[in-house]
Amino acid sequence: MWIDPFLISRKMRESIDMLNIVQVVGYKNSGKTTLMKQLIQYFSETKVKVGTLKHHGHGGDVNLPKGTDSASQFEAGSLISGVQGESITQLTFHNLEIDELIKMYTMLPIDLLLVEGYKRADYPKIVLVKNREDLSLLDELSNIIAVGTLDSALMIDIGYPTFDLNNLDQNITKLASYITDK
Amino acid sequence: MWIDPFLISRKMRESIDMLNIVQVVGYKNSGKTTLMKQLIQYFSETKVKVGTLKHHGHGGDVNLPKGTDSASQFEAGSLISGVQGESITQLTFHNLEIDELIKMYTMLPIDLLLVEGYKRADYPKIVLVKNREDLSLLDELSNIIAVGTLDSALMIDIGYPTFDLNNLDQNITKLASYITDK
Numbered sequence: 001m002w003i004d005p006f007l008i009s010r011k012m013r014e015s016i017d018m019l020n021i022v023q024v025v026g027y028k029n030s031g032k033t034t035l036m037k038q039l040i041q042y043f044s045e046t047k048v049k050v051g052t053l054k055h056h057g058h059g060g061d062v063n064l065p066k067g068t069d070s071a072s073q074f075e076a077g078s079l080i081s082g083v084q085g086e087s088i089t090q091l092t093f094h095n096l097e098i099d100e101l102i103k104m105y106t107m108l109p110i111d112l113l114l115v116e117g118y119k120r121a122d123y124p125k126i127v128l129v130k131n132r133e134d135l136s137l138l139d140e141l142s143n144i145i146a147v148g149t150l151d152s153a154l155m156i157d158i159g160y161p162t163f164d165l166n167n168l169d170q171n172i173t174k175l176a177s178y179i180t181d182k
Numbered sequence: 183m184w185i186d187p188f189l190i191s192r193k194m195r196e197s198i199d200m201l202n203i204v205q206v207v208g209y210k211n212s213g214k215t216t217l218m219k220q221l222i223q224y225f226s227e228t229k230v231k232v233g234t235l236k237h238h239g240h241g242g243d244v245n246l247p248k249g250t251d252s253a254s255q256f257e258a259g260s261l262i263s264g265v266q267g268e269s270i271t272q273l274t275f276h277n278l279e280i281d282e283l284i285k286m287y288t289m290l291p292i293d294l295l296l297v298e299g300y301k302r303a304d305y306p307k308i309v310l311v312k313n314r315e316d317l318s319l320l321d322e323l324s325n326i327i328a329v330g331t332l333d334s335a336l337m338i339d340i341g342y343p344t345f346d347l348n349n350l351d352q353n354i355t356k357l358a359s360y361i362t363d364k
Contacts, residue, residue: 036255051261051262053264054264064272068245070236073222076223078234079232080287080292081234082236082283084236088274088275089276094269094270094271101266104273104286104290110261
């Protein structure tokens with residue numbers, strides 16, 4: 001039997017390339033969390049296996065419940081503490097760069113990773129704008145595929161496909177196509 | 183420049199092989215959680231980068247705090263929900279086979295993975311026994327490197343290096359050497 005020497009490396013590369021990654025970014029109260037939830041539901045219903053990653057942007061920290069085994073192992077010096085329960089596994093670790101973090105997601109059986117936040121990362125982005133001032137984001141950020149807004153007055157002359165977040169139920173299929181076809 | 187076609191595959195393989203994995207197993211109340219903590223502290227102090235994984239064996243589930251973004255995304259259908267805070271990241275997902283889970287750990291900068299539980303997995307094991315009945319574990323389990331017990335009467339004729347968990351402070355260096363040198 002002839003074994004392709006590139007097989008393992010190609011398999012590895014393909015698994016990273018084949019994970020479709022899209023970001024939802026915008027300032028506070030621009031509608032990110034709601035849009036994320038709508039997209040998760042839409043894709044789950046269409047049998048796309050979705051994973052999510054959220055940057056907790058309010059200066060807070062993730063809550064590691066005191067007294068749990070995970071907290072106790074983490075405090076003792078474990079750099080990554082994992083607990084597997086009856087149906088759910090939870091891993092807790094010190095922050096990594098987003099690219100390193102995404103390598104962990106490539107080990108899981110998902111097709112699409114929706115990322116909330118991390119404006120400065122370079123993955124394809126849906127940018128949410130809530131007023132005219134927010135439009136400066138469109139000049140600052142890379143790799144924009146669509147723009148969403150709660151203010152329909154902003155839906156002219158933006159230069160990107162634009163979606164009214166108030167009527168997203170009617171347009172989510174179209175927005176989803178920008179994610180799957182890009 | 184000549185590029186070794188096996189380079190990426192070898193790098194991948196090495197990163198998996200080079201993660202030292204050791205399990206701590208035993209029945210309930212045999213001292214697993216305490217030994218895990220002692221080992222984490224010992225290795226952290228000796229600059230070994232430790233990660234941990236615990237199988238929550240009491241029929242309970244991992245607690246996913248209601249009302250958090252992570253819980254909300256998970257309930258909406260996300261198969262893996264991650265939240266990055268100021269210093270800590272937490273990933274929540276449906277259980278995987280232990281070998282798949284360990285692939286995620288290989289993406290992180292750790293040298294040693296201490297696994298609590300998963301008796302039937304095949305990684306090198308420290309088996310904890312609390313009474314004579316527990317000794318049957320030594321016939322049932324694979325890949326045993328050492329035995330620990332809180333009952334010094336069990337420390338004869340076991341056929342494996344055996345450690346008194348009551349006096350572990352004095353012997354932890356020796357136990358650790360079974361982990362690092364195996």
